Amino acid sequence: MGALNPRRRATSKTAREIAADMGLSERTITGLIAEPRADYEQRARQRRAPVIQLRLQGWTYREIAAQTGDTPAIVGRLLSPTPPQRRMGRCRTATQH
Incomplete structure (x- = not known):
């Protein structure tokens, strides 16, 4: 499943780090920022x-x-x-x- 608003993001943070910062699960973050297959x-x-x-x-x-x-x-x-x-x-x- 791809993101609702897909785009390549240049970030130095991992999904785990973003999830910890936002208080969300790593899987939720991955689903939101995933590039379509x-x-x-x-x-x-x-x-x-x-x-x-x-x-x-x-x-x-x-x-x-x-x-x-x-x-x-x-x-x-x-x-x-x-x-x-x-x-x-x-x-x-x-x-x-």
């Missing part, structure tokens, strides 16, 4: 497009990073076909072998 996905595609094009031209991660102002790790994440799994989700229990 479609807008987020469009921005993500626009960010990935030049990175993908440079990689298809044979550029290295370091060269792409220098060109885009990102780190090589960010370039790798942008080129990754699936998001990385959370570390806690990958932990094995003693019963799994």
